[in-house]
Amino acid sequence: MDDEARDAGGYDSDFLGVAVPFPATSPNSAIRTLPYTHFSVGLNAARGLAAVTGVNIDGAQLVDVGRGNDWHLDPRIPESEQTGEAVYARNDLDRGHLVRRRDPVWGDGATASRANYDTFAFTNAAPQAAGFNQSKELWLGLEDHVLEYARANRSRISVFTAPVLGDDDPLYRGVGIPQLFWKIAAWVTTDDNGTASALRSAGFLLDQRPQLADVDLEEARALARAADAPPPLGPFRTFQVPLGDIAAATDLDFGVLIGADVLEPAEATADVSLSETRWVELLDRSSIRL
16 A cells, blocks of 8 residues: 555646646745645645645545544655654544545545545644534534535535644644644636636634633643643634635745635735634634635
8 A cells, every 4th residue: 555655646736627736835944745645745844744735526536435544654754754653642632634534535446445545644644632622523524515515516626724833832742733723625616508717715724722822821731741641722713714814824825726715805914813803703604605
């Protein structure tokens, strides 16, 4: 299976029929792009976590494959550049899939099985609190919701997801635990003749920083270190946000996706206190703007 993964083509920029390049990183960033089956991971080697992932989803060819639980290191890169099992052992941290397991699992049987296996690479995981509240289901259901919408047009969608790798992320076992996660969905609408007409995109942010404001983090982290426990993480809130804000927070270039944003353009900011006034908090799927 490892040899097959090495031959994977990765994210396809032309998948939607309109060129949507994999988000670009700044020239000075140490991002290693790794292709897998129907998706790619842009790995931040210094952090050992993905700075960006991109997956192509063909809703018309999805295949049901047994989940398995084959978490593994990617043999193509040094183990020191990957956040592996040691961070997740004996605690309440989940190995959170960035590219969801089912999203790239489409095509013929062998390809679908290979894609399923590829999603269990530790390069495609990020530490997440096991005790997510109800918004976890909303967060994980965003792609389902957008995919249902896209199926009425073309049945194809590309999704980009990763943690925001902040300088102030709390350390646990030598790894910074992300406090925010972002997701961008991209699809193409069609005209009455079924011809592709316009690229559309929607951006989302999972943010727990406001809930941490009233917590004495230093004391809580000291207790966590003494008990070999992960740092305290508050409830997660989900927002639909301008893509420019995600770009500002991540230092990624989303290219044509910015102009295709379904939200009104706004001056970009990564400051939660400034941006929440125009962010749309999602309490259920009916709040999503497409």
